[in-house]
Amino acid sequence: MRDSTAECGTTTVWVGDQGVRYYAHGRGLTTSSHLLEAQARASSNRNERLEVARRMYTKRFAGESVDAFTMQQLRGREGVRMARIYRSLSARYGVAWGGRSYDADDFSRSDPINAAISSANAALYGLVHSVIVALGCSPGLGIVHNGNSRAFVFDIADLYKADVFLPIAFEAVAETTADLFGEVRRRMRDRMKRQKLISQIVHDIQEVLGVEPELEASVVSLWDYQQGKVSAGTNWGSSWPS
Secondary structure (H helix, E strand, O other): OHHHHHHOOOOOEEEOHHHOOEEEEOOOOOOOOHHHHHHHHHHHOHHHHHHHHHHHHHOOOOOOOOOOOOHHHHHHHHHHHHHHHHHHHHHHHOOOOOOOOOOOOOHHHOOHHHHHHHHHHHHHHHHHHHHHHHOOOOOOOOOOOOOOOOHHHHHHHOOOHHHHHHHHHHHHHHHOOOOHHHHHHHHHHHHHHHOOHHHHHHHHHHHHOOOOOOOOOOOOEEEEOOOEEEEOOOOHHHHOOO
């Protein structure tokens, strides 16, 4: 079974029900490094990194141009947006909101709304992480986030927080009196499946990295700083002076 899945390029990902937990993964689904190379270029070049960050924020600021924004301005604009969203959800569901506060080692020690947000967060991160490794990208090469093995996971998950998991967290707290964590996970599972979030994540990663969808081809080439790349599996001895 193990050999068969490897030969067929089948990805094995250890996840919770409907992908709401990510534990580990085997071989990535892709055989191409196209997206990974684009991600590496973006994360290591200041100007390109800023452009990708702007594309990410553009997805959150509907109808608003951020082409000239600095990172400081993008963060500030996002902070204002999120504060407004929290206030709106608090008023809509009648759930008191005093700010984000939680114990990373024990979510249950938080107040109900912060515990629900942490639970929804974990579910969203699990799904995003699974898609990232399946596409052959690096979870740790972040654009907006930095210095963490899941930096790119946080980057991509942030595209969906306001629309996907925050309303679910507030709604669950307003309607649930028992098994809050389980209720949030189930609601997240159903919402992500109904919204076809996996397909959306794939599209968004390609778009923010500026990579066109391509048909997979298992092609190995050799890097050349003058020509870009040359054929592998070729004896290049004839190009070396005798």
